[in-house]
Amino acid sequence: MNLELRHLRVVCAIAETGSVTKAASTLGLAQPALTAQLQRIERALGGALFDRDRRGARPTALGELVLARARVLLPAMKGLQDEAARLASAGDALSRYRFGGVNSPILGRLVHRIAAEQPAAPISTYASWSVDELSQLVFNGRLDYVLTGVCGDAAPSAEFGLSWREVAVDPVFVLLPESHELADRDEVPLEELRHEQWVAAPGDGCFGDCFAAACARSGFTPRKVYETDIRVCMDLVEAGVAVALCQATFRPVPGLVTRRLAGNPLRWRLLLGWHPESPAARFADGVLATAMAAYTDSLAPHPAYLEWLLDHPEFGARRRSTPV
Missing domain, CATH: 3.40.190.10 (Periplasmic binding protein-like II)
Known part of the structure; x- marks a missing residue:
């Protein structure tokens, strides 16, 4: 039997879980099938890779050697596959x-x-x-x-x-219901929104921290900003429950208006x-x-x-x- 990358993944899975049974579950295989595969791998390599007892499976000296090589080869192959995917088209x-x-x-x-x-x-x-x-x-x-x-x-x-x-x-805009008392302004000072409940779309950048800093410069701490999808944001604003920060190019929606924040505190x-x-x-x-x-x-x-x-x-x- 020729050794393949899938065999190295089997050896790594057994070492990482410390058990053939647990490794079989991780790999989605039946335990007897994985045991038989391990035996074929050991025969191909000429010796036992694990000492196995009721406490689990621990690598032998040969097993440690194979693991050391596998932990180099498998990431290298993953990198090759990623590069190939970029160039395939x-x-x-x-x-x-x-x-x-x-x-x-x-x-x-x-x-x-x-x-x-x-x-x-x-x-x-x-x-x-x-x-x-x-x-x-x-x-x-x-x-x-x-x-x-x-x-x-x-x-x-x-x-x-x-x-x-x-x-x-x-500049960042604020989304308001048409009935809001500030909706008829061309621009809205951030400090005049100090008592509002805020809602925003989620994200993994620094916008929340930047917004809090802009509010601090305007002399207040914003009430908790709830994160939800855009549709729910719009529903909450339309209902008058909250106001939202939005992009300048936010598509017009009946019942809602967008207004620029005075002084452009956020970009x-x-x-x-x-x-x-x-x-x-x-x-x-x-x-x-x-x-x-x-x-x-x-x-x-x-x-x-x-x-x-x-x-x-x-x-x-x-x-x-x-x-x-």
């Missing part, structure tokens, strides 16, 4: 787009534009509240691009080695990310330009904000997007 990178998004109001418009430009190209999207999860999927070759936002001057984690570019920068940077060694990297400039155009499309329902942007060029789409 090199021949058809122009004809397939896989996007991940974190609560992005322009993802739909981006997909619409790419579909119009390349009607034969398959396009898929994957939504998550976690930019780290999406970055991991891009790193593993499961996604091509990720569209997400970060607070202020923050940057996504560098753990996954992605390249990031700014699509746009906006939201929309970013596009990809892996620099993936096939998608060769087409990133074009996708970035399309994302900026999609952002511009999203401004059409917000004429007042469009007019405000003319006097505030530090906000809006990035004309020259630099690395983040």
